[in-house]
Amino acid sequence: xxxxxxxxxxxxxxxxxxxxxxxxxxxxxxxxxxxxxxxxxxxxxxxxxxxxxxxxxxxxxxxxxxxxxxxxxxxxxxxxxxxxxxxxxxxxxxxxxxxxxxxxxxxxxxxxxxxxxxxxxxxxxxxxxxxxxxxxxxxxxxxxxxxxxxxxxxxxxxxxxxxxxxxxxxxxxxxxxxxxxxxxxxxxxxxxxxxxxxxxxxxxxxxxxxxxxxxxxxxxxxxxxxxxxxxxxxxxxxxxxxxxxxxxxxxxxxxxxxxxxxxxxxxxxxxxxxxxxxxxxxxxxx
Amino acid sequence: xxxxxxxxxxxxxxxxxxxxxxxxxxxxxxxxxxxxxxxxxxxxxxxxxxxxxxxxxxxxxxxxxxxxxxxxxxxxxxxxxxxxxxxxxxxxxxxxxxxxxxxxxxxxxxxxxxxxxxxxxxxxxxxxxxxxxxxxxxxxxxxxxxxxxxxxxxxxxxxxxxxxxxxxxxxxxxxxxxxxxxxxxxxxxxxxxxxxxxxxxxxxxxxxxxxxxxxxxxxxxxxxxxxxxxxxxxxxxxxxxxxxxxxxxxxxxxxxxxxxxxxxxxxxxxxxxxxxxxxxxxxxxx
Numbered sequence: 085x086x087x088x089x090x091x092x093x094x095x096x097x098x099x100x101x102x103x104x105x106x107x108x109x110x111x112x113x114x115x116x117x118x119x120x121x122x123x124x125x126x127x128x129x130x131x132x133x134x135x136x137x138x139x140x141x142x143x144x145x146x147x148x149x150x151x152x153x154x155x156x157x158x159x160x161x162x163x164x165x166x167x168x169x170x171x172x173x174x175x176x177x178x179x180x181x182x183x184x185x186x187x188x189x190x191x192x193x194x195x196x197x198x199x200x201x202x203x204x205x206x207x208x209x210x211x212x213x214x215x216x217x218x219x220x221x222x223x224x225x226x227x228x229x230x231x232x233x234x235x236x237x238x239x240x241x242x243x244x245x246x247x248x249x250x251x252x253x254x255x256x257x258x259x260x261x262x263x264x265x266x267x268x269x270x271x272x273x274x275x276x277x278x279x280x281x282x283x284x285x286x287x288x289x290x291x292x293x294x295x296x297x298x299x300x301x302x303x304x305x306x307x308x309x310x311x312x313x314x315x316x317x318x319x320x321x322x323x324x325x326x327x328x329x330x331x332x333x334x335x336x337x338x339x340x341x342x343x344x345x346x347x348x349x350x351x352x353x354x355x356x357x358x359x360x361x362x363x364x365x366x367x368x369x370x
Numbered sequence: 371x372x373x374x375x376x377x378x379x380x381x382x383x384x385x386x387x388x389x390x391x392x393x394x395x396x397x398x399x400x401x402x403x404x405x406x407x408x409x410x411x412x413x414x415x416x417x418x419x420x421x422x423x424x425x426x427x428x429x430x431x432x433x434x435x436x437x438x439x440x441x442x443x444x445x446x447x448x449x450x451x452x453x454x455x456x457x458x459x460x461x462x463x464x465x466x467x468x469x470x471x472x473x474x475x476x477x478x479x480x481x482x483x484x485x486x487x488x489x490x491x492x493x494x495x496x497x498x499x500x501x502x503x504x505x506x507x508x509x510x511x512x513x514x515x516x517x518x519x520x521x522x523x524x525x526x527x528x529x530x531x532x533x534x535x536x537x538x539x540x541x542x543x544x545x546x547x548x549x550x551x552x553x554x555x556x557x558x559x560x561x562x563x564x565x566x567x568x569x570x571x572x573x574x575x576x577x578x579x580x581x582x583x584x585x586x587x588x589x590x591x592x593x594x595x596x597x598x599x600x601x602x603x604x605x606x607x608x609x610x611x612x613x614x615x616x617x618x619x620x621x622x623x624x625x626x627x628x629x630x631x632x633x634x635x636x637x638x639x640x641x642x643x644x645x646x647x648x649x650x651x652x653x654x655x656x
Contacts, residue, residue, distance in 0.1 A: 104438055112434050119431040123409040124532030128439040128525050145405040148398050151589055152390055153414040155582040157524060158539050161631045162624070164583055169590045176592055200594070208596070209603075209629045219634045223648065223655075224544065224641035228632070230513065231541075231564065234520035238443060239414050242528060246410030253444050255517075258510065269593040278517065296441040297450055303437055304455045306462055307555040308486075310494070317495075338448070343495045345447040346514070348505045355510035359655055362509065369509075369645060369655055 103129040106293045109323040113299065127246045132291045134250025135189040137283030142194040146247070150195070150282070153243035157235035165206065165229035166236055169198040169268050169276075176267060180279070183263055184256035185353070193281035194249075198257065198264070199237040201229035203273040203366070220273055221370040226362075233277040244282045250291070254279030259354050261361040272366035292331065295323040297338075389415040392579040395609040399585065413532045418577045420536025421475040423569030428480040432533070436481070436568070439529035443521035451492065451515035452522055455484040455554050455562075462553060466565070469549055470542035471639070479567035480535075484543065484550070485523040487515035489559040489652070506559055507656040512648075519563040530568045536577070540565030545640050547647040558652035578617065581609040583624075 100121045104112055107129055147170060154168065171177055174191065181190040190196055203220045210217045219225060237253070244251045257264050257279045264276045285291070296302075301316040321337035328335060349356050363369070386407045390398055393415055433456060440454065457463055460477065467476040476482055489506045496503045505511060523539070530537045543550050543562045550562045571577070582588075587602040607623035614621060635642050649655070
C-alpha cells in the first residue's frame with residue numbers, strides 16, 4: 085500500500101488561501117489566516133474535470149477502494165437504493181460513448197462506472213415476502229434512490245482524486261436512459277443516474293480548476309434573498325471570462341452559458357423525453 | 371490554521387484493512403496488501419451519522435470552507451443549479467425540527483445547512499434577457515438541480531468530517547417541502563433537497579460505522595445480474611444483526627428494515643404528497 089501524493093494538489097494548511105483563490109478568483113469573507121483546513125479539503129477544492137487519460141493501467145484494488153468509499157456515503161435509512169455497474173467490455177463502452185454524443189473518454193478511461201438508482205432490490209425483497217410494492221411508485225422513492233446514487237458517486241469521485249486520478253461525470257447517459265438500461269440489462273425500477281470516467285490524467289493535456297459563483301451567490305442566511313445578485317453575477321461573468329481566456333476558449337460570460345444550457349427545450353439535448361423514458365423503466369412519479 | 375486530527379479515524383495506509391473490515395465485516399475480494407490508500411479514503415470510509423453535538427462552538431471560517439468544498443463539487447455544465455441556506459435563527463431551526471418529526475439535533479447543531487435545488491437563478495437570467503423558460507419545466511432540469519445539490523452536500527459532509535466534525539443528513543425536510551419552502555422564502559423553481567446538521571460530536575455519545583451490503587450486492591460487471599443475491603443478502607442480514615446487537619438495538623435483519631422503509635405508501639412517512647408539493651413549487655415534471 086502506498087500513500088500517493090498527487091501532483092498539483094495543495095498539500096499544506098498554508099496553501100488554503102491559494103486553493104480558495106483558484107476556486108473563486110476573489111477573496112472570501114473570512115480572513116484566510118483563520119480558516120480550518122485538512123488534507124481532504126485540498127483534494128475537494130482541487131477538483132477539475134479530467135477527460136484525457138493516459139494508457140497506464142490503474143493500481144490493483146482501485147475499483148474495490150472506490151466502491152468502499154462510495155458505499156460509505158450516507159444512504160437514506162440505510163436502504164442503499166443504488167447499484168454500480170463497472171463497464172469493462174470495449175464494445176459496450178463504445179455504445180455508451182455513442183449515446184453520450186461521442187465522448188471518447190468513456191472508451192479510454194481506466195474505469196467506467198455507472199451509478200444506478202435502484203429500487204429493484206426492494207422490489208425483489210417485497211416479492212419474496214409477498215408484500216405490496218406500491219410505495220416504490222412515488223416520486224419520493226425515485227428521489228431517495230437518485231440521491232443515494234449521487235452521494236455514492238461523489239464519494240467515488242473524491243476517492244479517485246485523492247489517489248491522484250482524474251475523473252469526469254457523464255450526465256449524457258441520460259440522453260437515452262432507455263437505451264442505457266437495455267445495454268446494461270437494468271431491471272425495472274432502476275435507471276442510470278450518471279456515469280463516471282476515471283483514469284490517470286494524461287500529463288500532456290492541461291486541466292484547471294474552474295471558477296464558481298462567488299460565495300454570496302450561493303449562500304443565504306436563514307431565508308433566501310436575491311439582494312446583491314446582479315453584482316455577484318457580474319463578478320461571476322468576469323471570473324469566467326478570465327478563466328476562458330486562459331484556456332483559449334471563446335469569450336462567453338457565465339450567465340449566458342448557464343442560461344443557454346437550460347432555458348429552452350432544445351437546450352436539453354434530447355433529454356426532454358427523460359420523464360417518459362423513466363416511466364417505461366418503472367418510475368411512475370406518483 | 372491547524373490540521374485537525376479527528377479521533378477514531380484510520381490515519382495510516384496500514385489501517386486500510388481495518389477500515390474495510392469495519393465497513394463490511396467480511397473480506398473484500400482483493401488482497402488488502404494491494405490496496406491503494408489515502409488520508410481522504412480514511413475520512414470517507416470512517417463516515418458515521420452523528421446526531422449528538424457538544425455545545426462547543428465551531429472554528430471561525432468553518433462555514434466558508436465547507437461552502438468552498440461544496441461549490442468545488444462538479445456541476446452539470448457548470449450551471450450551479452443549487453443554493454445553500456444556512457439556518458441560524460433558533461426559532462426557524464425549531465420549526466424545521468418540528469417538520470422533520472422532532473429531530474432535536476437540528477436545533478443543537480453548530481451549523482444547519484439546507485441544500486436547495488435551484489432553477490430560479492436561471493429563471494431570473496431568462497427574465498432579464500426576455501427569453502423562454504420552458505426548458506425548466508422538464509424532469510431533466512429537476513434532476514440536474516437535485517444532483518447538483520446532492521454532489522455539493524456530499525462534499526460539505528466530507529469536508530466537515532475531515533475537520534473532525536460530525537454530521538447527519540436530514541431527508542425529513544421533505545416531509546413537508548411546501549412548509550420548508552415557505553419558511554426559508556424559497557422562490558418558485560426551487561426546493562429543499564436535504565438538510566445537513568453539523569457539529570462537534572458529543573464525546574459521551576458513541577456512534578459507529580454502519581455495515582453496508584457486501585460489495586457483490588452493489589457491484590455488477592458490464593451488465594446487471596442478480597446471481598448470488600440471496601447469499602449476499604443473508605450475509606448483509608448477519609452483519610446488520612451483529613452491528614445492532616453491539617449497539618443495543620433490536621434484532622431486525624437488514625432486509626426487513628430496507629423493505630419496511632419503502633414498500634408501502636405508509637412507509638413514506640407522509641412524503642407520498644411530495645410530487646404534488648413539488649408541482650406547486652414550480653416543478654411540473656414534464
